[in-house]
């Protein structure tokens with residue numbers, strides 16, 4: 504078979520841009536030529552480009568024009584505008600999580616602590632509708648980069664559900680660590696919120712995905728989230744928080760803990776916790792309790808490998824696992840973290856979809872459900888956990 508060649512354009516030159524670029528080298532179904540990178544600060548985009556032998560573009564539009572697939576690896580507040588620009592030019596667009604959100608009135612003074620959450624739900628819903636409308640009018644499409652959907656453990660659970668016809672009764676899961684490295688995270692006007700949108704989105708989308716899978720396998724239609732109840736807290740911003748220096752504690756106007764309870768259309772449930780308060784590396788897992796089986800997906804850490812290192816400095820040049828605080832003693836070292844997190848699998852699927860139309864698992868419909876549930880969650884948290892309906896924005 505003659506492999507199709509597709510040109511990749513990367514928007515952003517930070518953490519996500521790096522792992523997107525790395526994942527491209529593991530795409531086998533198509534030939535990927537990286538057109539280049541754009542990010543607003545010249546020094547950063549040039550450094551990113553030079554290190555990888557790429558072209559640094561000084562404008563977003565010229566990068567989009569030179570690409571077939573545009574990777575949105577910039578802060579959440581930029582996702583809508585970059586995605587719509589790419590779709591208008593009939594490009595494929597890989598949108599990092601969160602798909603979109605509500606970022607305030609656009610002013611630098613916007614404060615996430617004191618605005619009505621109904622405004623956030625309405626604003627996020629409008630943003631979703633604009634992106635979906637742009638997708639409908641485009642020859643390109645949205646490839647939603649929720650890597651948890653493509654994590655091998657979640658895909659194995661998909662197989663179990665499809666082959667056994669199981670009904671998921673209750674899921675619970677978590678994404679937590681000691682704080683995002685991104686300087687833009689923690690400012691509502693750039694990140695659209697805190698732990699609920701930035702972290703809970705991962706296990707939440709995996710849970711929503713598995714109920715979509717279950718519904719499609721049995722009845723030909725996805726089972727959607729109907730209502731949510733949520734709580735959020737800003738623990739590191741409390742006057743009585745005692746900073747021992749191990750967790751990030753400089754969020755300006757976002758929460759650092761969130762829990763969300765989802766009730767699906769069929770009455771079954773999921774509980775997701777997310778926080779910036781957990782030491783010892785990322786804590787990413789989802790447990791599925793079904794009527795005919797039980798599955799625990801340990802995305803990270805997992806027991807694939809463990810190392811014991813008696814002297815910290817011996818491992819100075821050894822990558823162990825994401826956000827581990829120390830490399831001394833026992834560690835849940837990951838032999839191939841990107842494989843467990845699904846980064847290479849999502850990229851392979853997205854390029855096959857763009858090239859040959861092979862169906863994807865993580866699409867704009869799933870992304871829309873996730874953002875609708877999250878911002879319904881913010882409204883619920885404002886009401887101390889009252890049940891709030893999740894709007895259906897994609898039908």
Ligand SMILES: NC(=O)c1ccc[n+]([C@@H]2O[C@H](COP(=O)([O-])OP(=O)(O)OC[C@H]3O[C@@H](n4cnc5c(N)ncnc54)[C@H](O)[C@@H]3O)[C@@H](O)[C@H]2O)c1
Nearest residue numbers: 515516517518519542543576577578579581599600601685
């Ligand atoms: N799937 C995952 O596991 C995962 C992990 C980390 C981040 N992310 C997501 O990736 C996105 C980027 O996060 P990050 O951690 O790389 O942040 P980062 O701060 O490390 O990098 C952001 C980059 O975007 C650039 N940028 C800022 N404004 C821009 C604009 N208007 N146009 C183009 N580029 C712009 C910045 O200069 C920087 O290069 C976020 O949406 C984040 O949620 C996903």
